[in-house]
Amino acid sequence: MGIGVNGRNIRQGARPRVAVHCGRVQTTQIHPFSSRSTWARITATEQSTDPFDKDTSFGSSPPAIHVGFVSSLPNAAAVTKPFVFTEGCNIASMNIAVKLDPSTLNWRYNTPVDDGGPNHGPENYWEAQQYDAGGFRYFRIAYQHELLHAFGLDHDADDLSFLNYGNRPWVNRPAADMIRPLPADVQLLRSRYPASGSRGEVAVVTTWFGDGEGSNGAANQGTLCAPSTGADFAESMFTTYCGSNAILQTLRQAGASLPVRTNVCAGDLLRTRFAVANYSTDDIEYQAFLYFSRDTELDETEDVLSPSWTDAIDLGDANSAVRRFTFEVPELGGAAGTEYHPILKLIAVSDEAGAQWAATSDWSPLPGSVTTC
Numbered sequence: 571m572g573i574g575v576n577g578r579n580i581r582q583g584a585r586p587r588v589a590v591h592c593g594r595v596q597t598t599q600i601h602p603f604s605s606r607s608t609w610a611r612i613t614a615t616e617q618s619t620d621p622f623d624k625d626t627s628f629g630s631s632p633p634a635i636h637v638g639f640v641s642s643l644p645n646a647a648a649v650t651k652p653f654v655f656t657e658g659c660n661i662a663s664m665n666i667a668v669k670l671d672p673s674t675l676n677w678r679y680n681t682p683v684d685d686g687g688p689n690h691g692p693e694n695y696w697e698a699q700q701y702d703a704g705g706f707r708y709f710r711i712a713y714q715h716e717l718l719h720a721f722g723l724d725h726d727a728d729d730l731s732f733l734n735y736g737n738r739p740w741v742n743r744p745a746a747d748m749i750r751p752l753p754a755d756v757q758l759l760r761s762r763y764p765a766s767g768s769r770g771e772v773a774v775v776t777t778w779f780g781d782g783e784g785s786n787g788a789a790n791q792g793t794l795c796a797p798s799t800g801a802d803f804a805e806s807m808f809t810t811y812c813g814s815n816a817i818l819q820t821l822r823q824a825g826a827s828l829p830v831r832t833n834v835c836a837g838d839l840l841r842t843r844f845a846v847a848n849y850s851t852d853d854i855e856y857q858a859f860l861y862f863s864r865d866t867e868l869d870e871t872e873d874v875l876s877p878s879w880t881d882a883i884d885l886g887d888a889n890s891a892v893r894r895f896t897f898e899v900p901e902l903g904g905a906a907g908t909e910y911h912p913i914l915k916l917i918a919v920s921d922e923a924g925a926q927w928a929a930t931s932d933w934s935p936l937p938g939s940v941t942t943c
């Protein structure tokens with residue numbers, strides 16, 4: 571599936587006061603009503619300054635997704651409205667309306683690792699929330715969600731999905747690929763457009779769903795806790811610290827400016843939580859390893875590996891899982907107080923005979939950091 575969501579289709583320079591129809595993304599299928607419609611991809615993008623109203627059907631041949639910025643939207647930052655949407659998942663026409671009203675909402679169009687301007691500087695992608703620290707809302711998260719609606723998918727309350735609400739994940743990929751459909755989304759897209767080939771790919775994810783009640787049939791995602799010491803795991807995976815370290819948790823609740831760091835000595839046990847996204851078309855077995863790095867990039871020749879790692883864990887094709895694991899802290903160099911970032915590495919292999927791909931791996935920093943004792 572070639573669903574690129576890299577923001578290039580959106581003309582940022584055009585921030586009109588009046589509603590305009592400034593993006594037209596055309597998808598190609600063999601025919602909207604043909605049983606041979608087994609694939610779809612965006613083949614052309616056109617821009618227009620024609621008036622845009624989300625309730626206007628712009629026609630359906632060839633199938634098209636019409637993206638427009640509008641000055642007001644009741645109760646939403648972006649919505650998708652279908653027209654002539656036929657059973658069998660053939661898209662005829664979809665309108666995505668995005669609210670452009672700086673008095674109530676500012677979009678941030680780039681990624682967390684980019685500079686977003688004064689008060690909107692680079693952020694750690696593995697800790698980024700739905701809004702950046704300066705209060706701008708990350709556009710790509712909302713746009714990915716709406717694009718999946720436009721391809722016929724509904725809200726998801728039962729899986730890790732871009733059709734959840736809340737802090738959906740950026741993963742360790744080049745900028746254009748950091749926001750990508752999650753495995754449950756990919757599985758639905760593949761079931762609708764089954765011409766796709768096989769794939770072997772995993773990602774470390776630092777969000778999970780179930781943080782609060784959710785709404786409109788969409789579960790709410792939250793950012794997973796920061797690795798920390800503690801006698802046991804904190805009950806919720808969404809607390810600030812993963813360990814049931816009462817002092818840390820209490821301090822954090824009392825003062826928001828406390829850095830999310832925990833002081834560790836060699837031999838201490840670090841409670842961690844992480845999620846694994848298996849985009850693969852095969853069941854996999856994966857193992858998780860924890861490195862301690864002076865920066866936020868994994869360098870296996872310099873970074874210090876924990877002496878603990880997980881057993882091989884099974885995960886089905888197109889599935890995600892959240893795990894907790896206790897890693898022993900290795901001997902770390904540097905003076906007392908030296909900061910290290912916990913970086914989780916996954917190595918996965920296919921669990922199926924005749925797999926079309928070799929072992930695959932991924933890594934990402936986990937939230938927070940630790941300091942040496």
Ligand SMILES: [Zn+2]
Binds near residue numbers: 715719
């Ligand atoms: Zn939605």
